[in-house]
Amino acid sequence: MKKIAVYPGTFDPVTNGHLDLIHRGAVIFDELIVAVTKHPKKELLFPTDERINMIRDTMKSNGKIIVESFDGLLVDYVKSKGASVIIRGLRAVSDFELELAMALMNRKLDPGIETFFMMTSELYSYLSSGVVREIASLSGDVSALVPDIVHQMLKDKFMSDE
Amino acid sequence: MKKIAVYPGTFDPVTNGHLDLIHRGAVIFDELIVAVTKHPKKELLFPTDERINMIRDTMKSNGKIIVESFDGLLVDYVKSKGASVIIRGLRAVSDFELELAMALMNRKLDPGIETFFMMTSELYSYLSSGVVREIASLSGDVSALVPDIVHQMLKDKFMSDE
Amino acid sequence: MKKIAVYPGTFDPVTNGHLDLIHRGAVIFDELIVAVTKHPKKELLFPTDERINMIRDTMKSNGKIIVESFDGLLVDYVKSKGASVIIRGLRAVSDFELELAMALMNRKLDPGIETFFMMTSELYSYLSSGVVREIASLSGDVSALVPDIVHQMLKDKFMSDE
């Protein structure tokens, strides 16, 4: 039976840290679905279709990776895709507690779905979408932190703001 | 290709928290090898063969689970078994930091091996082999914390001590 | 002399985790006042009177428990009720630090008032009002997480939203 895993997130924008996890996850599972949250509670810099496209563009050569948006309860979405695993990255203790609570709650909502945590590479331990947005908004250089297409989209975004 | 995962530990003794993780891990992978550390740096209550037998006894009905002892570097052992995944449980922040360092170091030693962390069920969040040993040594009741065979072995151990 | 304790919170809505703490606290003290914050800085789902009523309804059979709203500095309120103890629940490390700072500050403001922390039951370690609100807003099932009356009120709230 095909083992499918779901990697959910806001990806606003996707960073090199996310990409590292996606590639490592895709080695282990038969299919990895990157699930882009349509309506997160936080305000967004990029609309859903742009957040999807920047991941798809970067991932296009890997046939095991699918990029989609989703809405509603994560466990319902995971089940609807025939998946049994949620993948999440852990960088820090503050991540850990929130993620632990979410994983326990998701098991409560559907005991058939398992959450696996992968450690973010030490190279990206300080990296988050929020940090990228902040540095880009101050005209700092983020070219080492995100794929080229995102670098370009950030430049367009913050130049058109000025 | 068969997906094999290794769940390493000292299991001195195995607890219901370990068993929960083993069963949940075996659902996701084609084979789960429980790897019992032969010579951990801490002093042991049970010798290696007893630690293996108490897990084998409890797991005997599940054909996907193999129980073995191992020695030397974990990544070398994992590779020698044709496995690409290490599974570890996370209970608390203090676990988290040590485990993060070990996972990063293991990736340094062999980038082809991935560590997946599973959250311990909230029912076992306070449970560890050390706590079980301490309560049993004070004649407390550990029957809800370990499988029957371990409960019996602990009783034998601490009665024969008196 | 009557020992009175105050358990302050926003309770938006009250969860089974809160109720567990209230009952355990009421065993130890002669009177337990559940103090519902009138004007917390966060936006509310339920108005103050509904937050009071959902707790009163659930607690009605326990004569030692009083439910009230309060305003202003917590230490002033505690003193005005003739109480000398504040009770707070601890779930996680992130709770811990904020709570430690608040307890030290409250002792600075009034050294005669003591804060006691109780550990949330492991069964509710992942549970918070925010998690309940989120799951309910996505039409997830929260019946195991809150008392019946709150379950009903959440259903009414989010149905009328649609």
Add this chain to the structure above:
Amino acid sequence: MKKIAVYPGTFDPVTNGHLDLIHRGAVIFDELIVAVTKHPKKELLFPTDERINMIRDTMKSNGKIIVESFDGLLVDYVKSKGASVIIRGLRAVSDFELELAMALMNRKLDPGIETFFMMTSELYSYLSSGVVREIASLSGDVSALVPDIVHQMLKDKFMSDE
């Protein structure tokens, strides 16, 4: 009914941080039993009778405080004294996790016994028996960290060592 609380510890030696907690706890309960662990797993600097005497000497004027040694499971001891509350101090996150696990385990062993945590005063946040032992062993000045009698006993101990 008399409300009795037990404050267990090794007290090797008692510090000003412990004394602060003992006094604050004795204000809230009708009787506070300081329970000195007879056989902790760690090696001791002071034998049990000296650890008891240094607390008794400092506490002699407070009629609500009793100092005793104890052995075996803490929950059994607490019950045998007619107490329903265990008091523990919290200084730091690392304390917190261990204490959380112990409190949950003790509730598992006896649900009728409640653990209350008190925050250590900010003045003693860095203070522990281990730190006192280390500084005293290096001939550092610990007079601001422990009661006079302990200061004297430490001087005697480390002078007679030389």
Add this chain to the structure above:
Amino acid sequence: MKKIAVYPGTFDPVTNGHLDLIHRGAVIFDELIVAVTKHPKKELLFPTDERINMIRDTMKSNGKIIVESFDGLLVDYVKSKGASVIIRGLRAVSDFELELAMALMNRKLDPGIETFFMMTSELYSYLSSGVVREIASLSGDVSALVPDIVHQMLKDKFMSDE
């Protein structure tokens, strides 16, 4: 060569905890620049010129301390001042993780700039600008937490609100 350090922050308002760090930092370096963030992402209680003036007023007798506002990327500002050190205070674990990420990111942006962390005095471990704002807004007494001029400015602010 003159050693210059920069201590950046929002200081809304400056507290006794900040002042303690500023004085301790100024002992070690030849010049300490207190850099007040002009446009932090959070909403402000005091405008930039008032936040500068309250620090300048308190620091006026110390010739090594300079107070300025700044904008844009911190590392660019630090470099423009001929400084090579950023100073930050650490109070708690939650501070620590955010600060670690920021320090690593700043080293990525400019490896020639070093971040030094100083521990907040235990006397101010519970103190933050946010806590001061909250207590003052509830008419609590903050005179022991901030310098006199800030105390006065807070009184003016919240009285004029009523």
Add this chain to the structure above:
Amino acid sequence: MKKIAVYPGTFDPVTNGHLDLIHRGAVIFDELIVAVTKHPKKELLFPTDERINMIRDTMKSNGKIIVESFDGLLVDYVKSKGASVIIRGLRAVSDFELELAMALMNRKLDPGIETFFMMTSELYSYLSSGVVREIASLSGDVSALVPDIVHQMLKDKFMSDE
């Protein structure tokens, strides 16, 4: 006046993470004294003179760095060298709490001595002397983790053990 900083530690053995901190610290101060603890409480792999020599060998080209052993209270040693700053590295939350307590205690013992914390490079976040000893003892490859001379000394040590 010459600004002297002391970087104390056991260095059993020195790692690339330590060396990174030593070099970064030596940029900021006029002199950096690497102070090797003579009698730490833990058991040692390398005697004091070998621990000193492995650092001296690696540092020989940098005239600002001095390597010495020390004994007794750290604050007394720091003062005796005319230094006013202690430098410590922070990798993780568990480091943080212990280091915070030590820094506060050292300020208590001598308020004239300041502790500065530097964040370990993300490249070495998982690295410690203990991890190096363990991997080397299992014949793992530590050549990327320690300077060449230490790599050689570890090989000699563990080969002669077999």
